[in-house]
Each structure stands twice: as structure tokens, then as C-alpha cells.
Amino acid sequence: MSDSVSQRPPHYLDELNEVQRQAATATEGPVLVIAGPGSGKTRVLTYRIAHLIEKGTAPWEILALTFTNKSAREMKERIVKVVGQKASDIWAGTFHSLFARILRVEAKHIGYPSNFTIYDTDDTKSLINSIIKELNLDKTVYQANAIKNRISSAKSSLITPKLYMNNAELLTQDKQAKMPLVHKIYAAYVSRCKKAGAMDFDDLLYRLFELLQNHPDVAKKYRRKFKYVLVDEFQDTNTLQYAIVKKLVLYPKSPRNICVVGDDAQSIYAFRGATIQNILDFERDFADHGIQTFKLEQNYRSTEHIVQAANAVISHNRRQIQKNIWSHKGEGQKIKIIREMDDTGEGRRVADTIVEQKSRYHLKNEDIAILYRTNAQSRIFEEYLRKFNLPYRVYGGLSFYQRKEVKDLVAYLRLVVNPNDEEAFRRSINNPKRGIGGTSLEKVASLAGQQGITLFEALKHVALPKRTRHAADGFIELITKARAKADTANAYELAETVARKSGLLDNLRKDVSIEGMARLENFQALLDGIKSFVEEDTLIDTDTLPDKTLASYLQNIALLTDFDSNEEKNNTDVITLMSVHAAKGLEFKSVFVVGLEKELFPSFMSMGTIEGMDEERRLFYVAITRAEQFLTLSYANTRYRYGKMKMNEPSVFLTEIPAEAVENTSYSRRSEKSEYDPLERQRAKVSGIVPIRKRGTAKFTKPKMDPSKFKPNPPAEIEEGQNVMHLKFGEGRVVKIDGGADNRIATIHFSGLAQPEKRIMLRFAKLQVLD
């Protein structure tokens, strides 16, 4: 360590442990890195890229795919520190944003304008609703949300509308869900998006796949360009994303320089189509080319009690890649479990504990995070943090760009850039009110449908009453005039003009309520944002659209969701409140995981299936492994949900934390470890030892099978002759079914009972068919 003649700059590789260094320097060929929580994954990734650049790879030959803009930004910043400013030429970003960037360049090959609009979730839902209406379907049966998910998973599985229509399994599923016409909606949706020059989130992936598939020359171009491909959070990629990655790196004579980094235990996006099958497939797909696998198992983040708890929890999952996460940071504090009577109590108690921790351990606000399963839970904590004068910041929920007043102006701007944008049209046409209501819009839509033209085009030609016609012409003129200048004018000036001439600005100014003023402020903030976009010397994405047009601004914001647009730099020392999902990749000295109740965490949506429970458990694993030194878990016996008080049992996850790692608090003292403590009861149930009740004669009948594995079939599927499982009665055989339609009654013979014959109303029964 002589720094007298430091010829060599401080070498970053020295900051890595042995496995990390190997993972960072094995640059050639396929590499799989399994990285446990806190194991220095980001460090490996960044140093790997730095290493590539030092070895002479050009930054733009490196493609690094991440899940959030934030992690991409962080990665870039860290690489800049090692190799300097040239790092900003690395293609590092989210799947969606980098693919959008490629698609804009290559749009002409797939019949899209390069300034295509990106539909967000609201646009998608609204379009689906329009289609449902046009097809005269009952929207209480055809729910936009469900259909959106259906379409999304179809796209993610590379199923086109045509394939969908010919897929017996999907059609049957739809029929069973009483929505036999989903395929029709899907087909209409795709053609409407295309006509509108719009892509939804899934299209950004799907269309790129299509492009690479159908245009070998384009595929070749990007294969040559991206000499090294890295994928972060690989466990959260879906089939489609992996398919695209393979298109880029798996072809004849490819050097197969791909490095994927992930942790199967932290896969928490299965609901979005992510599958850890990709990790297994990766091993198979690249097996012929000598995969190098590295496991990062040392946890540098958390103390031992926390790591021990995390290991114990995750061991309840089936099917995982074997690994042994360990820590050398000392035992540390035990985990604290807080039990309160109700949600208000939970809020107060957590705030209370934060105050205590802060003073006892000299923690700053920024060292502390409160993590919850659903964003809706933040409110009570906000309330108490305010009461206790603790500054905080809530992440997630409504982002800046999702606010109504912001979306209103953005819709106009979108329309200016792309007049075909149907959703932007619908949003703007009568906002602010200019007397073009439902009736007129229907006329427009019908003409557009007949002639196969866009709504904007139809508005020009449709027959309207005089007054309405006048209003329509004003609207058309506004958009057309702005459009004429769109490619040349300064984006800020143009946006400002549109804001004024549309009447949106005046409208907001009229509202002097507190919320109204806040809205005006947001509106102004959007304009300010455009202004700084114009003035800023941004180097990012310059090869696509090196200009300062409105189009390029919109493209920049389209995929920013959680982005902190107006960073409140004045106060960064704040407590963090966010969903567990949002917390992935972050760490805090002290973490509170709250609302640990059955049906909340794990969510009732996921409790029905083993896969669902496993994912919830991984989510819980992610939550507790965010903590460096202090981990507090809390739950409430009752909680308001949908305006009703609801009783809650503690989450099963609490029982999976080993007792040795848990602090004895007044709430789990021995004297209180009685049948009255629901956690204790739950623990007992899980371990199979059921506490004997002192009073009453109600006896606990042990379920005949593990309830978490119990998957009842819908009543319609129960038929004569089947063997079925009933939680209370056990295994039985359906002898007879009588009664019709909604009133079917099954006679079932349960062998294990004194009175084996039971007649069961199928409408209410929960029966699982055994095969």
C-alpha cells in the first residue's frame, strides 16, 4: 500500500471479494450470477462494465437492461465514477425505455410512426372500455382490468389475436369466465392501437421481438452493435423479455457474451408474467457454451439475526436454487414484533418506536423505512408521523405524471405530436368543456368506424349542429396550428401556448380552493419541467432524437413513472414510506414491515395457490432483507378495510421467523403467550400443536390437508364419480348429483366418517377434485 509512487490508480477490483471479482472479470461467454440480498450485486455489475470499458470495449457496445430507471441511473453514475464521463454512452436503461428507443429508430419497418405514442395503463383501460361499449357488451361482465391482464399476458406469451382466436384453451378459459368474446376485444384493441400510432407497455417488448424476428437485417445490426449484454434482476424478466435477449445474443456464431444477474428468492413480479423458469432456461439454452455460474452468498448488509430470519422464512418455499446466505456482521439486534389492537394503534406504535430508536441509536430519518404490502396502507403512518413531527416521503401511489391536471395537458401535447392518438383525443376534446359532449363524440366515433379513419380526422368531416361545429373547428384549429410548428418550435413555448389557448390554464386559475391551487402548481411544474428539458444540456439518448422538440420531450417522460420529477432537494433527511415492491434493491438501517396479517400480507389475492403464497413469501423475504440493523414487524388485530372493521389473524409469515431471532417484548412475554395471543395460536396451528381451549366445548378439527395447498374447484366442475377433497370431511367420492343449474346438490361418500354419506350444496361447498 505504498502511495509514494501510485503509478496505478486505486484499482476498483480490489474492492471485490474473490467470487465477486471472478464474476466481474469473466467477461466472455455466458455468465450466470446468483446474487443473494446485500451481496454486492450492483457493485459486481458496475465493475464488470467498467472492466469491459477499460479493456477497450466501446461504451455504446454495452447493453445493460435493468428494471427501473432508478437502478439504471445509479448504475451509470457509479460507472462514471470509475471510468469517467464516457460511461454515459452505455446503453443502460429499462427494458421498456431502451426498446422504445430502438423502436423509434426502426419504426418504419413495422408500420409505426417514429413518434408513436406510448399508452399508459389508463389509456389502455379506457380504450378497452370504448371497445366494450362499441361491441355492446356488458361492462360489469367484461371488466376492463381483467381484459387488460388477459391481453397483456397473451402478448407476453407471443400470442397474437389470430393465435388467440385459434387457441382452444384460452377460449375455454374465457368462456368459463363468462367472457367468450375477449378474443374479439383483443383483436380490436390491437388494430386500434396501431391505427392510433400507439404502443402500450407490452407492445414495446412485443413489437421489438416481432421486428427482430421478421427483419433479419435489423436483427443483425443490433447483434453487431451490442457486443456485451447484461441483464439485471433476471428473475423478474418474463418470457418475452428473455426471448428478445435471446434474439440479441443467441444466433449462429454469436460470442454469447451475456451476463444475467438475479436471485430466484427475490422474484416478485410473477403477477406480471415474470418467471424464474427463465433462470433454468438460461442454463439450458446456453449449456453448450460453457456457462460460468457464480454465487454471491455473503451478505454485507444485514446483521446475523436478520439473515437467519430471512433464510428461515425462504426455506418454506419449494423449488429454489440452493444457496447459503451468511453474514459476518455480528448477531446484532433481535427482531421486534409489534402487535396492536387496530390499525390506528399500529400507526401510533410505529411512530413511537421510530422516535425511540432515533434517540437511542442516533438514527437519522433517512435511515428508516416503513414498508407495506399495499400503497393504501400509507395513510395512517403519514398521520402519525406528522403528529410526531417526523418528516417523511411517500413513494409510489400517484406519480406526478399520473395526476389529472398533468395528464390533461400532456393529452393535448400528445395530440399535437400525434393527431391519431385516440385516447389523447378523447381526453382533450371536451376538456375544458366546449360543448362537444357524448352525443357528438358518438357521431364522430361512428363516422371514424365506418370510414376507417381516426377520430381527429372524423371530427373534421362529421355533420354537427352549428354551435358544436364551431367549437369543433376551434379545437381542430388549435391542434393543427400547434402541429404545424411542432417540429421546429421550442417545446416550452409551444406547450405554453397550448396550455393557454386550450383554456386549461384559465380553468385551473379559476379554482381557488386549496386543492385547486395545488393542481395549478402541478400544472406549472409540468411547464417548468418542459422548460428545463429545453434548456438542459442533456446527453442522454442523443443519438435518437438530438432535438428539443415536443415529441422528444414526450418520449422522455412516457416511461417515467416513479420518477421524482421535482426533487425536493431541500430536505433529503426523511423517513421513507413505500410498498415492498418499490423497496427492492434498497437498504435502510432500520426497517418496519407493517400490516403483517393474513389476507393483507400475504394478500388475499394470492392465498389460494401455492405459487401465490410462494411469491408472497419471496416478497416478505425481500422486505426483511432491506434491513441492515433493526427490523421491526407489526400487525393489528383489527383494521378498517373498505370502510368496514375487519378482524385479522396474524400473518403466517410471522410464525416462520425463528423464535431465537425475535426479541421478547411486553407483547410476546411468556405470560401473554396464551390462546389469547393470536400469533401464538397461529404458531401452534402451523406446528400442529393446537392449544387446548379452557372454556367451551368447541373443538378444533384439524384440516384433512394443508389448507394452503387446498385449491377448490369451481362448483360447475364437480361431477359424478369424481374423487374429491373436503377440508373438514377429507377424501370422498361423488355418488350422485341432483338439482339443476344453481341448485346442484351432491351426495358424497366420505370414507373416514361415522356417517359417510353427506349431501352438499355445490354452490357453497369447497371441493377439490382429486385425480
Add this chain to the structure above:
DNA sequence: CCTGCCTGGGTTTTT
């Protein structure tokens, strides 16, 4: 065509 009341339905996680 607009406003305001009312009802009924849904309630997870995110790019």
C-alpha cells in the same frame, strides 16, 4: 349539453 346526486362495484404489487 351540463351538473349533481346516487348507486354499485372494487379493492395488490409496476414498466
Add this chain to the structure above:
DNA sequence: CCCAGGCAGG
């Protein structure tokens, strides 16, 4: 509880 959307009245 909170919202979107339907409907009646202006």
C-alpha cells in the same frame, strides 16, 4: 371507503 359512471333535472 372511494371511485366511476348512470341518470334526472336544469
